[in-house]
Amino acid sequence: MTSKYDQNGKGQHKYGMETRTIHAGSSPDPVTGARNTPIYQTTSYVFDGAEHASDLFNLQAFGFIYSRLTNPTVAVLEERIANLEDGRAAVCASSGHAAQFLAFFSLLDPGDEFIASRNLYGGSITQFGVSFKRLGWNCKFVDPHDPENFRKALSEKTKAIFIEVLANPSGVVVDLEAIAAISKEAGIPLIVDNTLSTPYLCQPFDWGADIIVHSTTKFLSGNGTSMGGAVVESGKFNWAARGKFPTMTEPDPAYHGLTFAETFGDFGYTMKTRTVGLRDFGPCMSPANAFYTLMGMETLHLRVERHVENALKIAEFLDGHPAISWVSYAGLKSSPYHQLKQKYLPKGAGSVFTFGVKRGYDACIKLVESVNLFSHLANVGDTRSLILHPASTTHRQLTDEQRKNAGAGSDVIRLSVGLETVGDLIYDLDQALK
Amino acid sequence: MTQPSRPLVYSDVDIKRILLGVRTIAMVGASANWVRPSNFAMKYLQGKGYRIIPINPGAAGKVIHEETCYASIRDVPDQVDMVDIFRSSPAAAGIIDEVISVASDKGIRVVWMQLGVRNDEAASRGEAAGLEVIMDRCPKIEFGRLFGELGWSGVNSGIISSKRRKYAS
Numbered sequence: 001m002t003s004k005y006d007q008n009g010k011g012q013h014k015y016g017m018e019t020r021t022i023h024a025g026s027s028p029d030p031v032t033g034a035r036n037t038p039i040y041q042t043t044s045y046v047f048d049g050a051e052h053a054s055d056l057f058n059l060q061a062f063g064f065i066y067s068r069l070t071n072p073t074v075a076v077l078e079e080r081i082a083n084l085e086d087g088r089a090a091v092c093a094s095s096g097h098a099a100q101f102l103a104f105f106s107l108l109d110p111g112d113e114f115i116a117s118r119n120l121y122g123g124s125i126t127q128f129g130v131s132f133k134r135l136g137w138n139c140k141f142v143d144p145h146d147p148e149n150f151r152k153a154l155s156e157k158t159k160a161i162f163i164e165v166l167a168n169p170s171g172v173v174v175d176l177e178a179i180a181a182i183s184k185e186a187g188i189p190l191i192v193d194n195t196l197s198t199p200y201l202c203q204p205f206d207w208g209a210d211i212i213v214h215s216t217t218k219f220l221s222g223n224g225t226s227m228g229g230a231v232v233e234s235g236k237f238n239w240a241a242r243g244k245f246p247t248m249t250e251p252d253p254a255y256h257g258l259t260f261a262e263t264f265g266d267f268g269y270t271m272k273t274r275t276v277g278l279r280d281f282g283p284c285m286s287p288a289n290a291f292y293t294l295m296g297m298e299t300l301h302l303r304v305e306r307h308v309e310n311a312l313k314i315a316e317f318l319d320g321h322p323a324i325s326w327v328s329y330a331g332l333k334s335s336p337y338h339q340l341k342q343k344y345l346p347k348g349a350g351s352v353f354t355f356g357v358k359r360g361y362d363a364c365i366k367l368v369e370s371v372n373l374f375s376h377l378a379n380v381g382d383t384r385s386l387i388l389h390p391a392s393t394t395h396r397q398l399t400d401e402q403r404k405n406a407g408a409g410s411d412v413i414r415l416s417v418g419l420e421t422v423g424d425l426i427y428d429l430d431q432a433l434k
Numbered sequence: 435m436t437q438p439s440r441p442l443v444y445s446d447v448d449i450k451r452i453l454l455g456v457r458t459i460a461m462v463g464a465s466a467n468w469v470r471p472s473n474f475a476m477k478y479l480q481g482k483g484y485r486i487i488p489i490n491p492g493a494a495g496k497v498i499h500e501e502t503c504y505a506s507i508r509d510v511p512d513q514v515d516m517v518d519i520f521r522s523s524p525a526a527a528g529i530i531d532e533v534i535s536v537a538s539d540k541g542i543r544v545v546w547m548q549l550g551v552r553n554d555e556a557a558s559r560g561e562a563a564g565l566e567v568i569m570d571r572c573p574k575i576e577f578g579r580l581f582g583e584l585g586w587s588g589v590n591s592g593i594i595s596s597k598r599r600k601y602a603s
């Protein structure tokens with residue numbers, strides 16, 4: 001993808017993903033020259049005077065007021081994520097779920113609808129289906145295997161489509177480009193949760209997505225230390241085209257009648273999400289968590305490469321194991337998602353996937369309790385390998401039917417393959433399955 | 435916006451040279467209403483040391499941010515380095531023609547069309563008359579981007595550099 005910028009005036013040079021995971025957003029500190037990003041552990045920032053203060057509060061000047069809105073350490077992470085996604089701007093939040101809440105708050109009024117893939121992280125299904133409903137935001141879940149299902153669910157009130165391109169937990173890959181075409185035709189943004197694929201494996205904006213959300217808790221920080229989330233905008237969505245987004249195009253009473261799309265152009269959605277959503281609901285990322293996440297992100301490209309390599313070997317091992325009935329990993333040639341994976345995730349299908357244990361629920365419980373290296377816990381995207389039985393944990397709140405639809409039936413085990421010696425991981429699963 | 439026929443790519447080096455080289459900017463379409471984007475841009479650029487002269491026939495004679503507003507560029511009594519156009523893409527044509535006719539008299543070197551404003555034909559006429567033309571960009575946003583401030587709001591500056599950031603003020 002070409003950038004509209006030409007930094008050196010010597011023709012466009014697009015820096016590679018590896019360079020950008022290390023450098024984007026983090027030039028040395030202007031005052032001290034500190035090479036790594038300092039942790040600005042401060043809540044607030046002095047004003048130069050009353051005029052400066054009022055300019056900042058009116059959004060007429062760029063600058064720091066209070067860390068609920070902006071913080072210099074968090075800002076480096078925001079710019080880095082925006083850059084890696086080839087987006088225009090990003091805003092971080094205290095968790096992936098907070099990021100999702102903010103992403104929708106900038107779009108929806110009570111009574112509005114959005115359409116979501118039913119193959120999502122279980123927590124997202126609950127957030128959308130139960131808690132959002134109480135705010136008057138109505139989510140229609142559809143089977144993403146046929147993109148036309150999204151079109152069929154459209155109504156006058158639909159304001160967005162939400163998918164995970166590589167879905168948690170089942171390793172389903174959805175047809176991003178086809179769904180993007182439907183959302184474009186409907187004049188609504190396509191929101192992609194890119195948590196499990198990361199920008200290293202998939203670039204949703206290249207396929208027509210308009211907004212990307214992340215749980216940075218997972219592969220971006222990579223080491224299971226820090227909760228966090230992000231909302232990224234492509235900068236290409238035309239908010240005014242159909243008059244569907246008054247929150248973006250009409251004078252905002254929360255800012256004396258300022259119009260976000262007009263005043264901030266292609267980063268208006270991010271400004272709205274930050275200066276209204278973050279300001280009024282408060283789920284900001286802490287500077288320390290931004291620092292840990294930045295530290296992890298520097299090696300995103302190396303880590304994800306190895307995650308994928310280990311995951312494929314383990315999937316192949318399980319595929320040939322007599323106690324296993326099926327393996328759902330899009331990296332396997334036999335996977336029904338292999339073709340979509342080749343298109344959208346050419347460098348690998350991530351390292352989170354599911355498999356079925358022939359002897360069902362009880363055998364699953366025995367497996368998660370018998371492993372020695374895999375950690376039995378509810379997270380993904382850690383350096384350490386993780387194992388989970390979704391039906392008894394993350395997907396417990398769902399109905400049997402929802403569980404089955406989300407690929408989390410009672411015989412299902414989810415792995416998040418880490419970076420240990422792959423032979424050790426295989427040995428561990430093998431002994432636990434005996 | 436007129437249908438863009440080609441992507442507009444300006445080098446950061448050129449944009450920086452323009453922003454550091456001009457001091458007085460005539461802002462065509464500057465609004466006296468403080469929540470309008472032009473009013474924001476005016477205030478911001480004043481804060482960075484630029485003199486901004488508002489041009490707006492509807493507000494001629496009024497004072498916006500301590501500067502007298504004129505009905506046209508021709509009416510401005512002082513020298514002007516750059517004209518910043520906050521009008522529609524079609525309306526930019528007439529403004530560029532006016533700039534061409536007064537450029538040597540006023541010392542105008544640069545015409546800048548705001549974010550969303552693009553008129554390739556008018557731009558070509560301006561360039562043929564020796565003016566440097568920028569389209570579909572905002573000087574406030576570009577200033578913020580190139581001198582590090584925009585990144586404070588999580589905007590992707592597109593800059594990769596191991597040199598200390600320098601803030602201009």
Ligand SMILES: Cc1ncc(COP(=O)(O)O)c(C=O)c1O
Pocket residue numbers: 095096097098121123124164168193195196214215216217227228229379380
């Ligand atoms: C795909 C996906 N999206 C969103 C989330 C929610 O993120 P967080 O736990 O940071 O709130 C998760 C967490 O498991 C996830 O796996």
